[in-house]
Amino acid sequence: MIDLQTVAILSQKEVRDATKSRWLLMFGVGFAVIASALSWMALSGLGSFGVAGFGRTTASMVNMVLLIVPLMGLTLGALAIASERERGALAYLMSQPVTAFEILLSKYLGVAAALIAALLVGFGISGILVVLRGGSSNAGDFLALVGLTVLLALSSLSIGFLLSAGLRRGATAIGLSVFLWLTLAFFSDLGLMGTAVTLDIGVRELLFMALANPLQVYKLATILSIKNDLEVLGPAGVYAMRTYGDALLPILMALFVVWVIAPLGVGFLIFKRRGAF
Amino acid sequence: MLNSRAGKITSTIATLIVLMAVGSTISSIRAQSSGSIESDRGSYSTFQDALDASQDGDVLTVTSGTHTGNFVIDKSVTVQGVDWPTFDGGGVGNVFTIEAPNVVITGLIIQNSGNKLNSEDAGIEANAPGVVIDGNRIQNTLFGIYLKQAPNGDIRNNVITGMDLEVQRRGDGIRVWYSSDTVIENNDVSLVRDVVLWYSERLTVRNNDIHDGRYGLHFMYDDDALVENNRLTGNSVGAFLMYSRRLQMIGNVVGDNRGPSGYGIGLKDLDDAYVEGNLFADNRVGAYVDNSPRERDSKVEFIDNVFVLNDFGVRLMPSVKRNQYTGNSFVDNQEQVQVAGRGTIEENDWAVDGIGNYWSDYAGFDADNDGVGDVIYKSEKLFENLTDKHPKLRLLTFSPVTQAVDFAAKSFPFVRPEPKLTDPSPLVQPGTVPGLLLDKKVFAWKTLLASLAFVGLAGVVARIGSTKGERNTEQKEAVEPVEPTDPVGGNVIEVIDLSRSFGDVRALQNLTFNLASGEGLALWGNNGAGKTTAIRCILGQVSYEGSVSICGIDVAAKGKLARAKVGLVPQEISFHDDLTVLDTMRLYTKLRKSNHDEGSALLERLSLAPHLSKQVRQLSGGLRQRLALAIALLGDPPILLLDEPTANLDAAARQDFLALLEDLKAEGKALVFASHRPGEVLRLADRVLLLDQGKLVAESEPEDLMTRIGALPKMRIEVGLRNVESAMTALSNDKFETSANRTGVYVTVAPGEKALPIKTLVDAGIPVVDFDLEGTGKGDIDD
Amino acid sequence: MSTPKRVGILLLMIIGALSLIACQSEVDIETTPEIAYGEVICEQCGMIVSEEAQAAAYRLPDGNLRIFDDLGDMVLYHRLNGEDVHIFWVHDYQTGEWMHAPDAFFVATEDLVTPMGHGIAAFTYEAGAEHLANEHSAPIYRWDELLEAPLADLPRHID
Structure with a gap:
């Protein structure tokens, strides 16, 4: 049984801790600045052709999100448990009448709320900027972009939690999360490129291999929901569209949900075994 | 007379008005059905009649109405619509087929041609030169306008909407076929297959x-x-x-x-x-x-x-x-x-x-x-080069790796394409x-x-995270009543065969003990003896073998419920240092399902009241431990668990803290504490478990233990040779352990009681000349 | 790197390669072409192949397929590229069924509107071809003749 009141209290504490964290502040400010700068540059560069807006400049936004948001989620997630474990605060908390699941859930909810808030500020500011400077924007595209980015943040956070569940040093957590970020954002794609070229694998295999990476799931889902097509991603994109058609977006969303829940679930099992120490 | 004339005129006018009204109503009804067609030859009720009667150069003005059929215009006429008359093909063939040159069609709604691709059903099909199709609305036709060997045509200002079919099954919005010198201007064309312009x-x-x-x-x-x-x-x-x-x-x-x-x-x-x-x-x-x-x-x-x-x-x-x-x-x-x-x-x-x-x-x-x-x-760009060679790699478009690849190519010329x-x-x-x-x-x-x-949403989150938000929620939340702790007659803690091992290391082996309310139990041993492990097991924070139950609750199965019956004071508490004392207390009050009054009372009792608005980081060690104790006491748990609670305190603070604990014990709390300080043990424990490398070595009275390990200090009190005997008697009466030593006596003293033998002697009228401490065994018995 | 490790990696690579080969399904080069109408692009003109009745295709000996939106584009493309072809496929003008081009009778007339204006129709039966040919006073070709017919004899658009 989950005691919702306990979860509420602890989540609130986590939100509080997270909003005071310099990591979140750093990421939040960075994200807001970059998102706004991108929008601003798009407006000045593309506004005169009537193509400045969230639906149109998806590419640069997706690219930026892929770079920053996973780093945010992974790091904050990795710190969430490890640093408290290191300070002993976790042990004290776990001596209170709360369950491990309540603690994990509260931490996740609290950090997630803070992370999402940081993203919303960034998107909000750049959205206001775009509209006030006369950019075009389809509200649906904007919401899709924001919604999916939130999902990406949640899945990165889950993976961060999975890391954190077994660690007891903040520094290790940071190091590992940065490594994992490099892997998800660069190494895995590089590996994919190498494999695709040397082994000459088919588009189907390439697509499946790519979707093992939540970043690619995000990319496909975002492009699909804004452009209604994956043509821009070449033969593999066309293959995906042709094979799955209207089911593709639900499939991607389901994958995404798995990427949120599964790492958190495994993280919980590890956390429960490992406990506060 | 005048009146009657006036009356006649009035009635005549009235009659006229009525007739006019009826007439106009009738005409408007007719207009609704078929409209009116005026041509240079006269008025017609159907368009086909007007067309049949017309000659080259005539203008047929069609005012509103709907005309259904397939119309062939074989004379060079102008068909001009007023108030959007509708020409409806009824879903068969062309709506208009123009066979004469220089026909003008303007201001019409043209709709519902056939939908057969083989017969190329169109809104307007022109087979003659010089037609002008201007300002019409052509809708739901397979082909909109089809100029078939009809050069010099002019297609302007039309709105052409095709059929809502799959694109392969649609026709062309405009098809110009062997029709040179055609002008297509200001048209809006949608929902069609193509606009086709061939051989022209x-x-x-x-x-x-x-x-x-x-x-x-x-x-x-x-x-x-x-x-x-x-x-x-x-x-x-x-x-x-x-x-x-x-x-x-x-x-x-x-x-x-x-x-x-x-x-x-x-x-x-x-x-x-x-x-x-x-x-x-x-x-x-x-x-x-x-x-x-x-x-x-x-x-x-x-x-x-x-x-x-x-x-x-x-x-x-x-x-x-x-x-x-x-x-x-x-x-x-x-x-x-x-x-x-x-x-x-x-x-x-x-x-x-x-x-x-x-x-x-x-x-x-x-x-x-x-x-x-x-x-x-x-x-x-290298990535472009790669995707041109391997188009499937385009799947990675937008990924950060594309920039990395291009950056690499920029930096290392040998991979540059x-x-x-x-x-x-x-x-x-x-x-x-x-x-x-x-x-x-x-x-x-x-x-x-x-x-x-x-x-705004982000602001809400920030507010939830702020202390202010916390206050607000606290006022709203109804705090559940605290369950009264049942005054169990029996044991509040029962530990049977408790063991815990990691791999080959046995941190705890077959520990068995129990404890009743008001009792104090010390866990004694060196670092690594298993004291802390035992405490973690009792709290259900780690897995173990054997059984631990607290107030009859199995800790392994219902850890949360059990923990509600236990207050923990750790060696050094790790709080949220930037919270104030009050906010910390509030947080744990809610977490432990206690209420505001109890929290306040505890803060008062533990003398924390003057420090409420201080941040935890500003508190001295003693105050921090008091805060920890205050939290441990929230919800009035029957058991207090203390892990080296005074290890980091200075002498004065330690004495204060021990006094508080003694009071609590006297009030009926069961105390379990880990310690390697004899002073604490003697003051708080009724029994001591001596642990060594995870094993229970002995269970004994505190004093026995102290003696056994030579832990108690002896005090040598100089009373003068002649007073030695009376001093021994007085001290023995007060249950001190004594032995004579020339001009003084040795007294074994418990920590914190070093003044007592002196008081006994003074009370007995025996002058104390001097005293020394010696044989302090462990060395750090107390201060 | 130790020898067992190396052997292990080698084994993994072989298994991987084998499974990849196994995954590639054998193409039966005799089957009728499958075309995703509205998506595939004509090999010759680059336009979308959307009219099934007009589409044509040929299969290479290696199983690869070349797809065209107009029978005439197939003729044109083959003239320009001269590939070794296993089977030419065309649609019967009357039934819309696939058939082997060498079995068909062809009528070429400007009056026939086809996606790229080549105006060629294929018929399973000579009678059908004759009917259309008479209607437009156009000649009938067999496949070999069509591939080699002088340009001037065909409707103007194969150039």
Whole structure:
């Protein structure tokens, strides 16, 4: 049984801790600045052709999100448990009448709320900027972009939690999360490129291999929901569209949900075994 | 008389008015059904009658009404609609078939042709020259306007909407077939397959808006056409221009043309095509060029166009030569220029007369400010090179890895691909296409609203995280009543055969003990003896073998419930240092389901009241431990668990703290504490478990233990030789352990009681000359 | 690197390669062409192949398929590229069924509107071809003749 009141209290504490964290502040400010700068540059560069807006400049936004948001989620997630474990605060908390699941859930909810808030500020500011400077924007595209980015943040956070569940040093957590970020954002794609070229694998295999990476799931889902097509991603994109058609977006969303829940679930099992120490 | 005349006049007028009213009603009813047709020959009730009676040059004015049928106009008449008369084909064949030259059709709604592709059912099919089709609404027809060997036609100001069918099953919005010198101007065409212009020379296509079809324009064998200021959007291909010479395409907006073979424009087998000042935006491919020009002495010119946000700005087949690109702007296309397939595009000019093109990925500079970059532009991105060779890698488009790959290629020349093209005179400022916009400017208030909501939502989260928010929620939350701790007669803690091991290391082995209310139990041993492990097991924080139950609750099964019965005071508490004492207390009050009053009372009792607004980090060690104790006591748990609670306290603070604990024990709390300080043990423990390497070595009275380990200090009190005997008696009476020593006595003293023997002696009237401490065993018994 | 490790990696690579080969399904080069109408692009003109009745295709000996939106484009493309072809496929003008081009009778007339204006129709039965040919006073070709017919004899658009 989950005691919702306990979860509420602890989540609130986590939100509080997270909003005071310099990591979140750093990421939040960075994200807001970059998102706004991108929008601003798009407006000045593309506004005169009537193509400045969230639906149109998806590419640069997706690219930026892929770079920053996973780093945010992974790091904050990795710190969430490890640093408290290191300070002993976790042990004290776990001596209170709360369950491990309540603690994990509260931490996740609290950090997630803070992370999402940081993203919303960034998107909000750049959205206001775009509209006030006369950019075009389809509200649906904007919401899709924001919604999916939130999902990406949640899945990165889950993976961060999975890391954190077994660690007891903040520094290790940071190091590992940065490594994992490099892997998800660069190494895995590089590996994919190498494999695709040397082994000459088919588009189907390439697509499946790519979707093992939540970043690619995000990319496909975002492009699909804004452009209604994956043509821009070449033969593999066309293959995906042709094979799955209207089911593709639900499939991607389901994958995404798995990427949120599964790492958190495994993280919980590890956390429960490992406990506060 | 006058009255009667006046009455007559009045009634006559009234009658007239009534008649007029009735008459006009009747006529309006007729107008509703078939309208009226006026021609130079008279008025007709049906259009067919009017047509039959008409002669060349007549004007047939049709006022409103609906006319169903398939009408063949075989005289050179003008059919002119007033108030939008409707001509309905009834879903069969053509609505109008024009067989006479110079027919004018204007102001009509023309709808519901047949839908058979073989018979090419159309709204208007013209088989004669010089027809003018101006300002009509043509809707739900398979083909809209079909000029079949009908040159010199004029198609203007029509709104043509096709049938809502699959695109393959639709007809063409406009089809011009062997009809040279046709002008197509200011039409809006949508929901059709194509606008087809075949085998016709000198066509003018101007100011049309052609959207959401397959091929916005499809030219085949049309020399000398002018395509100007049109909007071609949302089609598969904006304009497919084939097998024609001297086609000019100027000032068009070509955007959002996508799909598996989506092109803004496609040029195939075009000679001397001239493409100037167009906006190609957000197409799959801005301009696709295949085998154009095909003749040796001709060329294709792209001048001052803007290619922006296309997946591919320009796609050239490898065979393409003699294309000239000057003054164009390539802005943020996924791939600015693509070569479709193996081969080079060397024999094309990317600058003419020292004027190249603007490239948004140009990284050069313009030191002399002449608008032309001082370094040549080379298109040599590695990722593009890879995707051109392995198109499936395009799946990684937008991924950060693409930048990494390109960066690597920039840094390491040996992986840099051959440049696909070079522009010797790249422009440093993008060009403009004045007045051409893909999206019309609208105030995106929904996005603004969403953005504001996002910022607001973030504010709410920040508020939840702020202390203020916490206060508010506390006031709202109803705190559950605290369960009274049942005064168990028996044991509050029962530990049976408790063991815990990690791998080969046995941290705890077969520990068994129990404890009743009001009892104190010390866990004694060195570091690593298993004290802390035992405490963690009792709290259910780690897994273990054996059983631990607290107030009858199995800890392994119901850890949370059990923990509610236990208050923990750790060795050094790790709080949230930036919270105030009050906020910390509030947090744990809620967590432990206690209430505000109890919290306040505890703060008062533990003398924390003056420090409420201090941050925890500002508290002294003693106060921190008091706060920990206050929290431990929330919810009035029957058991207190203390892990070296005074280890980090100074002497004074330690005494205070122990006194508090003694009181609590006296109030009935069961105390379990880990310690290696004899002082604590003697003051708080009724029993001591001596642990060594996880094993229970002995269970004993505190004093026994102390003696056994030589832990108790002896005090040598100098009383003078003659007083030794009486001193021994007095001290023995007060239950001190004594032995004589020449002029003094040795007394074993418990920590914190060193003054007591002296008091006993003084009370007994025995003067104390001097005293010493010796034989302190462990050395750090107490202060 | 230790020897067992190396052997292990080698084994993994072989298994991987084998499974990849196994995954590639054998193409039966005799089967009728499958075309994703509205998506595939004509090999010759680059336009979308959307009219099934007019589509044509040929299969290479290696199983690869070349797809055309107009029978005439197939003739044109084959003239330009001269590939070694296993089977030419065309649609019967009357039934819309696939058939081998060498079995068909062809009528070429400007009056026939086809996607790229070549105006060629294929018929399983000579009678059908004759009917259309008479109607438009056009000649009938067999496949070999069509591939080699002088350009001037065909409707103007195969150039």
